[in-house]
Amino acid sequence: MGQDVVIILRWWLVLAGVGVAGWPVARMLFPKWGDEGYFSGKIIGLAGASYLIWWLGSLKVLPFTWLATLGAVAAVGAAGWWWSNKSRLNWKNIPLKTIAFEETAFLVILFFWSWVKAHEPSINGLEKLMDFGFMRSILRSTYFPPADMWFSGLTINYYYFGHLMVAFITKLSGINLVYTFNLMLGTILAFAATMSYSIGRELLRHLPKRWMTGGAIFIAFLVSLSGNMQTIYAFTKGYWAEIPPPFWTIWSDFSSWKNITDGWHAYWYPNATRFIPYTIHEFPSYSFVVSDIHGHVLSIPLALLAIAMLVNIFRREEKEMRWWEGAIFGMTAGMAFMTNALDGPIYLGLFCIMIIFSSLNFQVANLKQLFRTKIIKGLAGKIGIVVLAFVITILPFMQNFKSFVTGVAVNCPPKELANTKFGPILFEEVEKCQRSPLWMILVLWGFFAYCAGSLWLFKGDSREKLTKQVLLVWAVFSLGLIIFPEFFYFKDIYPQHFRSNTMFKLGYQVFMMMSILSGYTIVQIARTKRTWIKYVFLAGVAPMVFLVSIYPQFGVRAYFEDLKTYRGLYGLNWMKDRLPDDLAAVNWLNENIPDSRQPVIVEAAGDSYTDYERVSAFTGLPTVAGWAVHEWLWRGSYDPIGGRIEEVRQLYEAIDEYQVKTVLNKYNVEYLIIGNLERQKYPSMNEEIIRKTATPVFTSGTTTVYKVE
Numbered sequence: 289m290g291q292d293v294v295i296i297l298r299w300w301l302v303l304a305g306v307g308v309a310g311w312p313v314a315r316m317l318f319p320k321w322g323d324e325g326y327f328s329g330k331i332i333g334l335a336g337a338s339y340l341i342w343w344l345g346s347l348k349v350l351p352f353t354w355l356a357t358l359g360a361v362a363a364v365g366a367a368g369w370w371w372s373n374k375s376r377l378n379w380k381n382i383p384l385k386t387i388a389f390e391e392t393a394f395l396v397i398l399f400f401w402s403w404v405k406a407h408e409p410s411i412n413g414l415e416k417l418m419d420f421g422f423m424r425s426i427l428r429s430t431y432f433p434p435a436d437m438w439f440s441g442l443t444i445n446y447y448y449f450g451h452l453m454v455a456f457i458t459k460l461s462g463i464n465l466v467y468t469f470n471l472m473l474g475t476i477l478a479f480a481a482t483m484s485y486s487i488g489r490e491l492l493r494h495l496p497k498r499w500m501t502g503g504a505i506f507i508a509f510l511v512s513l514s515g516n517m518q519t520i521y522a523f524t525k526g527y528w529a530e531i532p533p534p535f536w537t538i539w540s541d542f543s544s545w546k547n548i549t550d551g552w553h554a555y556w557y558p559n560a561t562r563f564i565p566y567t568i569h570e571f572p573s574y575s576f577v578v579s580d581i582h583g584h585v586l587s588i589p590l591a592l593l594a595i596a597m598l599v600n601i602f603r604r605e606e607k608e609m610r611w612w613e614g615a616i617f618g619m620t621a622g623m624a625f626m627t628n629a630l631d632g633p634i635y636l637g638l639f640c641i642m643i644i645f646s647s648l649n650f651q652v653a654n655l656k657q658l659f660r661t662k663i664i665k666g667l668a669g670k671i672g673i674v675v676l677a678f679v680i681t682i683l684p685f686m687q688n689f690k691s692f693v694t695g696v697a698v699n700c701p702p703k704e705l706a707n708t709k710f711g712p713i714l715f716e717e718v719e720k721c722q723r724s725p726l727w728m729i730l731v732l733w734g735f736f737a738y739c740a741g742s743l744w745l746f747k748g749d750s751r752e753k754l755t756k757q758v759l760l761v762w763a764v765f766s767l768g769l770i771i772f773p774e775f776f777y778f779k780d781i782y783p784q785h786f787r788s789n790t791m792f793k794l795g796y797q798v799f800m801m802m803s804i805l806s807g808y809t810i811v812q813i814a815r816t817k818r819t820w821i822k823y824v825f826l827a828g829v830a831p832m833v834f835l836v837s838i839y840p841q842f843g844v845r846a847y848f849e850d851l852k853t854y855r856g857l858y859g860l861n862w863m864k865d866r867l868p869d870d871l872a873a874v875n876w877l878n879e880n881i882p883d884s885r886q887p888v889i890v891e892a893a894g895d896s897y898t899d900y901e902r903v904s905a906f907t908g909l910p911t912v913a914g915w916a917v918h919e920w921l922w923r924g925s926y927d928p929i930g931g932r933i934e935e936v937r938q939l940y941e942a943i944d945e946y947q948v949k950t951v952l953n954k955y956n957v958e959y960l961i962i963g964n965l966e967r968q969k970y971p972s973m974n975e976e977i978i979r980k981t982a983t984p985v986f987t988s989g990t991t992t993v994y995k996v997e
Contacts, residue, residue, distance in 0.1 A: 289406075289854060289856070291856075292402070292406060292856055292857045295463055295467055295471070295857065296398065296399060296402050296471065296857075298461060298463065299398075299457075299461055299463060299468065299471050299475075300394075300395050300398055302457065302460055302461040303330055303334075303394075303457065303475065304330075304391065305361065306330060306333040306334050306337065306361055306457070306460075307326070307329040307330035307333050308329070308333070308365065309329075309333040309336075309337065309361045309362070309364045309365030309368065310328075310329040310330060310331070310332035310333025310334070310336060310364060310365075310368065311325065311326060311329035311332075311333070311368070312365070312368030312369045312371065312372040312377075313329075313332050313336070313364075313368040313371070313372075313616075314326065314328040314329040314332050315329075315372060315377060316368075316371065316372055316375065316377065317332075317597065317600065317613065317616065318490075318596070318600055319377070320604075321486065321489075321490050321600070322383065322386055322486075322489055322490070322493065323383060323386045323387060323390055323486055323489075324382070324383060326383075326386070326387050326390055326391075326486075327390055327394075327482045327483050327485070327486040328483060328486065328593055328596055330394075330479070330589075331479060331483070331589040331590065331592075331593050332593070333361065333364055333365070334453055334456070334457060334589075335453060335589075335590060335593075335620075335623050336364040337357070337360040337361045337363070337364045337456065338360075338449070338452055338453045338456040339449075339619075339623060339681075340360045340363060340364065341356055341357060341360045341452075341456060342432055342449065342452055342684075343684060344356075345429070345430075345431045345432040346431070346432045346433070346684040346685075346688075347684070348431050351430045351431065352426075352429055352430060352431070352432070352459070353459075354459055354460065354462070357456055357459050357460040358460065360456075361460065390482060390485075390486075393481075393482055393485070394478045394482050395478075397474070397477060397478040397481050397482070398471075398474045398475060398477075398478045399474075400474070401473060401474035401477045401478070401576065402470070402471060402473075402474040402857060403854075404474075404844060404848055404851065405470050405473055405474060405579065405848075405857065406470070406854055406855055406856050406857050407848040407849065407851050407852070407853060407854060407855060408579075408847060408848045408849065408855070409470050409855055409856060409857055409858060409859050409861065410859065410861065410862040411466065411469055411470070411859035411860060411862075411906075412862045412863075412899070413897075414578060414580050414897065415580050415582055415897070416469075416579070416580055416581075417899075417901060417902065417905040417906075417915075418905070418915065418918060419451065419469075419580060419581045419582055420465070420469055420581075420859075420905055420906065421437040421438065421901070421904060421905035421906075421908065421914075422434070422437070422444060422446070422448050422451040423451050423454050423455045423458070423465055423469065423581075423908075424437070424465060424905065424906065424907065424908030425437045425444070425886070425908040425910070426448070426451060426452050426455040426908075427455045427458065427459060427465065427883060427908060428883045428884070428885070428886050428908040428909075429886075430884055432452075433448075433685075433688045433689075434448065434452075435886050435910045436910060436914075436922075437901075437904045437905060437908055437909065437910050437911065437914065438901055438904060438910070438911060438913070438914020438915055438918070438919055439910070439913070439914060439919055439922075439923070439928075439929065439932070440888040440910035440911060440912050440955055440956075441888075441910070441955065443688055444922075445689060445690055445692070445922040445923065446583075446922055447583050447625070447626055447627055447628055447629050448626070449623055449626035449627045449685070450583055450585075450586025450587055450590075450626075450627035450628070451581075451583075451586065453586065453627075454468065454469070454472050454581065454586070457472075466858055466859045466860050467857050467858060467859070469581060469859055470579075470857045470859050471857065472581055473576060473579055473581060473585075476576075476581075476585055476586070476588055476589065477512055477572075477576050479588060479589040479592070480508075480511055480512040480572055480588050480589070480592065481508045481509075481511070481512045481513075482508070483589060483592040483593070483596065484507055484508045484510075484511035484512060484592060484800075484803075484804060485504045485505060485507065485508040486504075486596065487507070487592065487595060487596050487599055487804060488503060488504035488505075488506070488507030488508060488804065488807060488808065489501070489504040490596075490599060490600075490603075491507075491599065491603075491755055491759075491804070491808050492504060492808065492811060492812075494749065494751050494752065495811070495815070499811060499815055502811075503807065503808070503811035506807050506810070506811065507803065507804055507807030507808065507811075509837075510803035510804075510806060510807045510836070511572065511592075511800055511803040511804060511807075512572055512573065512576070513572075513573045513576075513839075513840050514571075514573060514803065514836040514837055514839060514840075515557075515560055515571060515573055515574070515835075515836050515838075515839025515840070515843075516560055516563075516569075516571065516731070516732050516733075516735070516799075516835075516836060516839070517731050517732070517734060517735055517832060517835040517836060518559060518560040518563050518731055518732065519555070519560065519835045519836070519838055519839055519842065520535050520731070520835055521535055521555060521559065522552050522555035522838070522842065523539070523540055523552075524538040524539055524540055525538045525539075525540055526538070526554045526555065526556075530565060531565050532559070532563060532565075532728075534727060535731070555842055556842075556846070557574070557577070557839065557842040557843040557846055557847075558574070558578075560574065560839065561574050563728060563731065563732060564724045564725075564728050564729075564732070564791075565722075566722055566784055566785045566786075566787070566788060567722075567724070567773070567785070567787060567788045567791045567792075568785075568788045568789070568791060568792035569732055569791055569792065569795045570584070570792060570795075570796060571795075571796065571799040572585075572588060572796075572799070572800070573839060573840055573843065574839075574843065577840075577843035577844060577847045577848075578843075578847065579847075583627050583628035583629075584628045584631075584792070584793065584796050586627050586628070587624050587627040587628035587631050588800070590620055590623055590624040590627060590631070591624060591631055591635070591797060591800060592800065593620050594617065594620050594621060594624065594635040595635075595800070595801065595804070597613065597616070597617050597620065598617075598635075598638065598639065598642060598758075599758065600613075601613060601617075601642075602642050602643075602646050602754075602758050603754055603755055603758050609643075609670055611673055614670055614673035614674045614677065615673055615674075615677040616677075617635075617639060617674055617677070618636075618673065618674040618675065618676065618677025618678040618680075618681065619677050619678070619681045620635075621635045621636050621639075621674070621678050621681075622677065622678045622679075622680075622681025622682045623681060625678070625682055626681075626682055626685050628793065629693075629793070630778075630793040630794065630797075631793070631797065632678065632682070634769070634794070634797050635797075636674065636675065636678060637765075638762070638765050639671075639674055640671055641761060641765055642758070642761055643667060643670055643671060644658070644667065645757075645761050647663055647666065647667060690924065692780060692781070692921050692922055692923075692924050693778045693779060693780055694714075694779045694780070694924075695709075695712055695713070695714045695778075695779050696712055696713055696714065696776055696777070696778060696779070697713070697714040697716045697776065697777055697778075697779040697786070698713060698714065698716070698775065698776060699721070699722060699723075699773070699774065699775050699776060699777055699786075699787055700721040700722070700723065700775075701716070713776075714779060716779065722786075722787055723774060724773075724774060729770070732795075733770060733798075733802075734832065735806060735829075735832040735833075735835075735836055736763075736766070736798075736802035736803075736805070736806055738828060738829060738832060739802075739805060739806035739809040739810065739829065740759075740760070740763035740766075740802070740805060740806075740809070742809055742813060742825055742829075743756060743759060743760065743763070743805065743808075743809040743812075744760055744763075746809070746812065746813055746816075746821070746825075748812050748813075748816065752812065755808070759804075759805045759808060759809075762801045762802070762804075762805055763802070763805060765801075766797075766798040766801055766802050769794040769795070769797065769798050770794070770795065770798060772790070772794060773787045773790045773791040773794065776790075777789075777790040777791075778790045780921060781920055781921050781924075810829060810833070813825045813826070814826065860874075860906070863902070866899075867899065867902065867963070867964075867965075868988075868989065869963060869964075869988040869989035869990050869991035870902055870903065870963050870964075870965070870991050872986075872988035872989075872991065873903060873961065873963070873986060873988060873991045873992075873993050874902070874903055874906045874907055876986045876988075876993065877889075877903070877907045877909065877959070877986075877993065878906075878907055881907070881909065883908075886908065886909055886910060887909060887958035887959060888909070888910055888911070888912065888955055888956050888957045888958055888959075889903060889904060889907075889909045889910070889911050889957065889958065889959040889960070889961060890911055890912045890936060890939065890951075890952070890955070890957045890959075890960050890961065891903050891904060891911050891960075891961040891963075891965075891966065892936070892940070892961075892965050892966040892968075892969040892970065893911075893912070893913035893914065893916070893932070893933040893936040893937070893969075894915070894916075894965070894969060895915070895916060895917070896915035896916060896917040896918050897915075898915075899965065900914075900915070900965060900969070901914045901915055902965075903961050909959070912932055912935070912936055912951070912955045912957065913929055913932035913933045913935075913936050914929075916929055916930070916933060935951050935954070936951070937970060938951060939951040939952070940966060940969070940970040940973045940978075941970050941972040941973055941974075942974070942977055942978075943974070943977070944977065945977060945980050945981050948977060948978060948980075948981045949981055952981065952982075952996050957996050958995065958996050959985075959993055959994065959995060959996065960978065960982050960993075960994040960996060961991070961992075961993060961994075962975060962978065962991070962992050962994070963990060963991035963992075964990050964991070967990075978994065979994075981996070981997075982994035982995060982996045982997070983995050983997065
């Protein structure tokens with residue numbers, strides 16, 4: 289454990305340095321906030337330096353080295369300090385106490401969740417091999433885009449900017465990715481909690497200090513650790529059906545404490561994210577538990593930065609947005625797009641709606657003003673700046689990316705329109721029309737709906753009028769995001785779960801925005817002097833807060849095995865137990881092949897979500913064919929990966945040297961792996977034939993690495 293403490297402190301110090309580099313820009317954005325933007329400085333520094341490295345690397349101007357990462361951080365810091373000095377920003381009255389509190393809070397959260405994660409640190413299961421493989425491939429890249437570790441010869445066709453940020457801070461810190469992969473989980477939780485705290489503190493700044501601070505902490509909890517009301521099933525007999533029965537039909541018998549605790553212990557936490565059949569509706573606390581460092585998780589700090597900027601732009605009394613604020617917002621949305629596709633358009637759309645409402649002073653009655661020439665020009669200019677910055681930001685990425693979304697399709701189209709297309713809209717007939725039962729929607733989103741409705745009805749302090757208007761625009765926008773998958777979806781390769789990704793990506797952002805709104809609403813009404821309003825509201829919201837607040841208890845208890853055994857942050861211990869010889873081969877390849885090289889290897893081509901492709905994932909060396917379903921999604925068709933999978937089979941089960949050499953030469957393979965997984969996958973393999981075409985250079989037990997001449 290002592291080694292882990294040293295690693296965490298080293299990681300935190302590097303993040304603090306990056307935050308110092310980003311703070312001048314954050315202060316320019318949030319000069320009147322209590323922390324003067326300090327909590328946003330870390331993501332601004334990390335994203336800004338990562339983007340600079342990525343942009344120069346995409347132009348083949350600057351290689352991705354440790355010195356380059358240090359130079360990028362220094363460049364971001366120097367540019368920010370020059371800009372702030374040119375703008376005559378006052379550096380004399382810095383809120384040192386607030387900053388010390390916030391930095392300590394960040395460190396405590398990082399330590400806490402790293403300690404939790406160390407009870408189950410395995411980089412294995414779900415999509416961890418994919419995420420680690422992306423990061424490892426990026427770390428081996430000299431320039432960008434990085435190589436696809438599961439489709440040799442081509443580059444990653446995925447939203448990988450978030451993975452690049454992890455690789456950037458990993459290279460800068462000098463800590464091995466097998467540790468930083470797990471550290472990043474605690475880091476993102478710390479980002480989520482501290483940034484949402486900062487937003488909450490700003491929204492509640494007119495309240496007395498104890499209400500402001502307590503309310504901000506409550507908002508931070510809701511955003512980062514709360515769940516949804518599906519936890520009500522912890523008080524039922526449970527269910528095993530594919531379609532959950534209504535909770536009121538399976539209530540537990542509360543006649544004994546044992547019946548209550550039996551339901552509590554039987555509750556399975558992933559059900560809260562797969563409640564509506566054939567869909568996904570995850571939220572941050574679930575992500576922090578299952579530990580996939582995926583795009584939607586990596587995008588959380590960028591999304592919260594966008595939310596903070598929206599609060600700052602539209603909540604202040606002076607309505608005029610400075611052009612550079614729009615440019616930075618557009619860049620943030622662009623980086624969010626390159627991290628988790630739909631996040632960029634979501635926050636661009638929200639910005640456009642809010643700028644329109646702002647021009648109307650948040651009054652629908654002023655709608656006629658939109659048709660005035662002056663208003664139209666003003667809106668066009670502001671929206672144009674944001675969109676232009678967004679487009680310029682993503683341009684190098686889009687030059688090497690082919691979308692695997694083929695359009696917007698209609699859920700449940702009229703029969704007469706089935707299998708037709710009008711413009712970008714597909715009226716595609718699907719196997720089963722999917723609609724969400726209203727009671728299920730209320731279980732998932734009822735807490736937020738109750739708080740939004742209460743905020744709309746509540747007449748609070750006149751000073752809070754502008755904040756209330758901003759949050760209600762969020763509520764209406766979030767309602768649109770929830771309703772959208774009931775009628776439309778973004779078409780990908782999945783037939784039965786055709787709207788699951790759409791609901792997943794939209795709902796994730798709704799959860800964060802509405803958690804902020806709900807926390808704000810509860811605090812404001814809880815302190816009102818109108819007693820009957822307060823108690824009626826609290827009587828309704830209290831059981832909801834209880835249900836969403838108990839979720840981490842179920843997830844942490846189940847995934848981290850009741851926190852009984854501390855295993856450390858090293859993420860490959862599972863391979864020591866299950867695949868020790870393969871781990872030795874991975875370590876040998878990493879030690880003997882410099883990070884600046886990415887020779888092609890070949891290993892068994894296995895199914896997605898399995899241990900196959902473990903060598904390519906943990907070395908970043910591209911293999912001929914990787915996880916089939918994932919490559920099918922990324923390449924838009926099964927044919928490219930399907931053909932390669934067959935060729936890999938022919939190589940391992942070849943009956944003569946010619947067949948082996950044909951595949952090896954076609955893909956310029958330098959190393960060939962044979963371990964137990966290859967023997968299981970290809971039972972007809974004749975290793976003698978392979979030995980005639982390649983030389984063993986490393987052997988550990990049943991695993992051999994061959995060098996192809």
